Each structure stands twice: as structure tokens, then as C-alpha cells.
Amino acid sequence: MTWLVTGGAGYIGAHVVRAFAEVGIGAVVLDDLSSGHAGFVPEGTPFVRGSILDTDLVRRTLREHAVTGVVHVAGFKYAGVSVQRPLHTFDQNVTGTVSVLRAMEEAGVQHAVFSSSASVYGTPDEELVTEDTPLAPQSPYGQSKLVGEWLLADQATAVGLRHTSLRYFNVVGSGDPAIYDSSPHNLFPLVFEALLSGRTPRINGEDYATPDGTCVRDYVHVADLAHSHVVAARALEDGTSLAPAYNLGSGTGSSVREIMDAMAAVTGIAFDPEIAPRRPGDPDRIVATGELAARDLDWKMRHTLTDMVAGAWAARKSAE
Structure with missing residues (x-):
């Protein structure tokens, strides 16, 4: 049993690779390092540097390493x-997924776990998002992830692909001090970079309909997320029936103010966040239930908000 992890040199993908290793499942990494880091790939793990758009390369990698399934994180x-x-977004996320699925079909690989996103829901009206919440993506990114889910479903009909899609919310923390979130757009690294450079972190709006006036979002620990990928992969290999998609959500969420307070406590850097205007289109609250994933994928919140901040901060500090 060997799985290819596309994007396995990235923040999330590298945690998935380690989660496979912890249970004795072989992994192969394919990554073009456009946002990943070669140093995130564990020593001894086969690493193929290249693009998922290179179908021939993907197919060769699947065959040469006797791959039995793919966790498709790259995008x-x-x-x-x-x-x-x-x-560019559709090229990477839609054409790229077509390329991976074509290579899988040609190599006879019949199992796929797809890295999807909460963005497929757009701005939902529900207090608690479920898998039945209407799908209404509001960005090309969200649209591309929904198309990716459709492509897997169509391949299931066409060639019997066994698959599931895991819809991520806000993935934070670190399960390994060597792996950190280097995204220039995510909240945790934005706050860390501000603190490390002596700047004051910013909160966009404090007049939302939430207990402390700041937006509430779903934050989940990357190691918990990676664990459920392993459970999904094993289930697919064992022939267990899985739902087409699962939300990996906390069920409760945390406010931006709570995040800032935890950041100050963990880092030991006292600060009073700058209050900036609201960003257009930001909803008050987006939180998802993880009940379906808890039933089928051993999904649970094993880490507190403090754990998430502490692990992420330690990993970021180790990168200096």
C-alpha cells in the first residue's frame, strides 16, 4: 500500500505524508515547490519534483512506485x-486535477482522497454548515474546488474510481516543528510575521453579530486533519463505503479576538490589535459540524486553540 501525495512538500501535504509514515503506509511526494519546501519532505520519502500538469510525469510516478491511491493536495x-x-487558478486546480485523474486511469490507480475546501459553500446562511448546505462558491478558487469534486464523481461513474473529498476550513497549528505555514495570506502567519517584525496585528472589523464583535471562523489543527486523510485512505482501500464529501470542522469556531488573545499569551508579546474597517463580504460567522467525519473518519478536535497557536509559533520560530 503506497500513496502518492501531490503537494506533499507543502504545509498540509507534508503533515499527510508524516501521518501515513506513522502508521506504516508508504508515501511518495510530487510537488513543483511553487509554494512547498523540499525540506518538508521526510528523509527517505521518494520525492519527485514536477507539476501535476505534466500527465506523463504523474503516470510514470504512479507506475514506478506501485502507487495504489492518491491524496490530491496540490493546487x-x-x-x-x-x-x-x-x-491561473482554473489551470492549476481544474486542468491539474484532470491531469492527475487521467494519469490515475491510465496507471490503473482506483483510490483518491481530494483536498477540497469550505469555499465551495460561499457565504452560507446556516449557523452551522453541514454537508447538505447549498454549494455556492463565490471565488474562482471555490468554483475550482467544486469542479474538482465533480470530476471525481464523474470518474467514479466512468471507471469505478473510489473517492472522497475532504472540505477544509481554516487549517492551523503544526504537528512537527520542522513544518510551518508559510502562506502570505493566512491569519496565523500574518500575525506571526507582524509580531516578529515589530508591527501590530490587525483585526478587520469589530462590529459583527458575534459575542466579542469580531468574525468567528472554524480553526482546525493540521495534525487532526492529516489523521483523517489516513483513515479515509485505508477505508477506500478496504472497500468501505464513504460519503462523497466530508466537512472537517470544529462545530464551535473561534473569534479573531480570541485568536489574538491566544497569540499574545503564547508568544509572550503583549499587543493591542489595530482595528481596521470590515472587509467587504466577510460574514459574521462560518462554522461547520464535523459529525459525519467523526462517524466515518475518526475526526475529532484533539487540540485546543492554545495548542494550535503554540505548535504553529514553535514551528515558525524554528524556521529562523
């Missing part, structure tokens, strides 16, 4: 930037 993951770069 362009910046929802806001995708509005300015829609063609």
Missing part, C-alpha cells in the same frame, strides 16, 4: 488572489 489555494488570477 493554487488563495481564494482572494484567485479573483485576480482566475485562469
